[in-house]
Amino acid sequence: MAVMTYLEAIRETLRQELRRDDRIIVYGEDVGVRGGVFRVTEGLQAEFGEQRVIDSPLAEAAIIGTAIGAAVNGLRPVPEIQFSDFIFPAINQIVQEAARIRYRSNGTFGVPMVIRAPFGGGVHGALYHSQSVEAFFAHVPGLKVVIPSTPYDAKGLLAAAIQDEDPVLYFEHKAAYRSLKGDVPDERYLIPIGKADLKRPGKHVSIITYGLMVSYALKAAETLDKEGISVEILDLRSIRPLDVEAILDTAKKTGKVLMVHEDNLTGGIGGEVSALIAEHALFYLDAPIVRLAGPDVPAMPYSPPLEHAFMVTPEKITEAARKLAKF
Amino acid sequence: MAGSDALYGLGLDTTKIETMYYYMVLSRALDERMWILNRQGKSAFVISCQGQEGAQVGVASALDPTVDWVAPYYRDLGVVLYFGMTPREIMLGQMAKAEDPSSGGRQMPAHYGHKKRHVLTGSSPVATQVAHAAGMALAFKIRSEAAVVMTSLGEGSTNQGEFHEALNFAAVHRLPLIVVVENNGFAISVPQSKEMVVADVAAKASGYGMPGIVVRGSDPLGVHQATSEARNRALKGEGPTLIEIKTYRYTPHSSDDDDRSYKTREQLQAEKDDDAIVLFRQWMLDQKMWDDEREKALNQRVRNEVDDATDYAEAAPYPDPATLWEHVYHS
Numbered sequence: 001m002a003v004m005t006y007l008e009a010i011r012e013t014l015r016q017e018l019r020r021d022d023r024i025i026v027y028g029e030d031v032g033v034r035g036g037v038f039r040v041t042e043g044l045q046a047e048f049g050e051q052r053v054i055d056s057p058l059a060e061a062a063i064i065g066t067a068i069g070a071a072v073n074g075l076r077p078v079p080e081i082q083f084s085d086f087i088f089p090a091i092n093q094i095v096q097e098a099a100r101i102r103y104r105s106n107g108t109f110g111v112p113m114v115i116r117a118p119f120g121g122g123v124h125g126a127l128y129h130s131q132s133v134e135a136f137f138a139h140v141p142g143l144k145v146v147i148p149s150t151p152y153d154a155k156g157l158l159a160a161a162i163q164d165e166d167p168v169l170y171f172e173h174k175a176a177y178r179s180l181k182g183d184v185p186d187e188r189y190l191i192p193i194g195k196a197d198l199k200r201p202g203k204h205v206s207i208i209t210y211g212l213m214v215s216y217a218l219k220a221a222e223t224l225d226k227e228g229i230s231v232e233i234l235d236l237r238s239i240r241p242l243d244v245e246a247i248l249d250t251a252k253k254t255g256k257v258l259m260v261h262e263d264n265l266t267g268g269i270g271g272e273v274s275a276l277i278a279e280h281a282l283f284y285l286d287a288p289i290v291r292l293a294g295p296d297v298p299a300m301p302y303s304p305p306l307e308h309a310f311m312v313t314p315e316k317i318t319e320a321a322r323k324l325a326k327f
Numbered sequence: 328m329a330g331s332d333a334l335y336g337l338g339l340d341t342t343k344i345e346t347m348y349y350y351m352v353l354s355r356a357l358d359e360r361m362w363i364l365n366r367q368g369k370s371a372f373v374i375s376c377q378g379q380e381g382a383q384v385g386v387a388s389a390l391d392p393t394v395d396w397v398a399p400y401y402r403d404l405g406v407v408l409y410f411g412m413t414p415r416e417i418m419l420g421q422m423a424k425a426e427d428p429s430s431g432g433r434q435m436p437a438h439y440g441h442k443k444r445h446v447l448t449g450s451s452p453v454a455t456q457v458a459h460a461a462g463m464a465l466a467f468k469i470r471s472e473a474a475v476v477m478t479s480l481g482e483g484s485t486n487q488g489e490f491h492e493a494l495n496f497a498a499v500h501r502l503p504l505i506v507v508v509e510n511n512g513f514a515i516s517v518p519q520s521k522e523m524v525v526a527d528v529a530a531k532a533s534g535y536g537m538p539g540i541v542v543r544g545s546d547p548l549g550v551h552q553a554t555s556e557a558r559n560r561a562l563k564g565e566g567p568t569l570i571e572i573k574t575y576r577y578t579p580h581s582s583d584d585d586d587r588s589y590k591t592r593e594q595l596q597a598e599k600d601d602d603a604i605v606l607f608r609q610w611m612l613d614q615k616m617w618d619d620e621r622e623k624a625l626n627q628r629v630r631n632e633v634d635d636a637t638d639y640a641e642a643a644p645y646p647d648p649a650t651l652w653e654h655v656y657h658s
Binding site: 059064067072073077093096097101103104110142165 | 396398427428429430433434438441447448450452457458459460461462463465466467469470476489492495496499500653654655656657
């Protein structure tokens with residue numbers, strides 16, 4: 001057991017996995033000599049060589065397209081897209097190819113591949129280094145999408161994603177890389193994809209969220225606890241597949257649901273979660289479902305006041321949960 | 328026939344020559360039957376190999392189906408037959424039946440895939456398979472396996488970014504990859520002059536520091552030779568090769584197209600005068616390795632195989648609607 005940052009947990013998991021299975025390869029822009037622009041893959045090329053930790057040309061469709069071919073041909077590729085904002089040139093390969101290959105071949109071919117991509121804002125990244133893109137992919141059957149919220153989960157979800165026989169998108173919040181620290185066991189362990197985690201039991205309001213927002217929600221819950229408002233927090237961990245049972249359980253328990261994500265409001269995961277609750281647990285609700293999300297503007301601006309205005313913060317979560325508790 | 332002199336030195340014996348001819352004739356006959364089924368209302372969609380059989384068999388015959396893989400495109404009936412897909416398997420896909428090995432009737436016809444026969448599953452968005460083939464070749468290289476990957480596409484698809492990205496990736500990593508462009512002159516209705524400025528698609532290879540070879544599809548032995556050389560280069564670790572095959576499409580783009588609006592009948596006739604199948608047969612006759620009797624026997628054999636495949640596929644059951652939900656994820 002060691003205390004690690006979120007970033008170190010990802011790096012050490014990659015190292016452990018590369019040691020465990022020589023079919024695993026890591027590649028992307030700058031992941032080799034430089035160890036990635038965030039240093040996530042630092043030291044891996046030195047240990048595993050250029051054949052397994054590959055500096056690729058700057059071309060996202062080629063990175064993902066070749067990873068698909070390598071996966072079909074027996075490797076377990078873990079390609080990195082340097083920023084999730086730059087995943088779009090590869091969307092044809094991810095959605096039309098990786099997601100559909102098992103289905104279109106009637107189960108003959110599969111694509112065991114993990115696409116890692118840093119996402120999220122609040123880091124002065126502006127429009128094209130701040131985006132949350134998970135909802136685009138959560139819409140697609142054939143893909144799995146996981147977003148860890150702690151160093152512990154970062155390890156267990158990454159190992160599970162690499163072990164998975166299907167394509168998994170693994171989104172890492174950039175603001176979490178160095179700000180989140182926690183205990184991470186040395187041994188390998190898997191966190192099942194599709195299982196949510198009840199981070200904090202509560203009685204009055206349920207906050208359903210994922211990724212960096214989990215830690216923000218925990219801060220909000222502490223504040224509200226002092227006011228006598230008991231907040232339950234469900235960390236989705238996977239946004240496809242969703243843990244429907246856990247979502248309905250918490251909705252039924254508190255009767256008040258606040259859905260939180262940094263991704264844009266419209267078409268975000270909050271809409272899907274809300275629909276599930278409306279379909280299956282409507283008469284347990286004591287208040288309308290509330291969605292707190294990134295605003296419906298095209299992307300996050302650079303200038304600090306504008307960036308701050310976009311971001312979902314612990315304060316905004318506190319305010320929304322307080323209001324809902326009093327409904 | 329152009330290129331016939333190349334026979335000597337190619338290491339091809341009479342059996343191999345006859346095998347190549349058989350697959351060209353079989354491809355054409357199966358394809359013609361698909362159109363009949365389509366016009367009879369028994370098959371909703373056809374996309375053809377007709378006119379490109381010499382290119383396809385010339386390429387496939389230079390590969391080793393026991394170790395090599397192909398990531399073909401939708402016209403490559405000749406390639407997948409040569410790699411061992413049977414006429415029955417082809418017709419099962421054409422009729423969207425449950426037993427279709429490519430997709431269990433899920434994909435449109437001609438979206439081939441067959442793991443045992445080393446045929447990668449393909450899609451409709453063009454040129455995506457070039458990146459897949461490069462990735463497969465990367466795996467061969469990492470494992471130090473003596474095998475190559477051949478991927479093919481039309482000339483129109485070489486305008487896609489993925490074609491260029493994949494060529495560059497394969498060249499940088501010196502991958503055992505052969506990229507074959509079957510240039511039939513049209514991207515559906517758009518002629519090559521409106522698709523690109525260069526006269527030869529092969530010229531695009533120079534931007535990636537790899538050889539770009541031009542051969543004629545009406546010369547299957549020349550195609551075979553070019554492919555064979557590319558394969559040797561790949562196996563020696565010298566990287567990928569781009570082969571452009573100048574060929575023809577004798578049919579509309581698909582059964583839903585009408586090529587009379589963009590191709591004159593005079594041009595079509597000129598193309599048919601350069602038909603690889605006709606020229607190859609004449610060359611075999613000239614070489615005294617073929618005669619009318621053998622031609623008749625071959626045609627009867629092919630006719631029987633096409634009839635059998637048609638009957639088998641027509642009688643085969645459709646997929647059970649309950650299977651709609653299968654294979655979304657690994658189970």
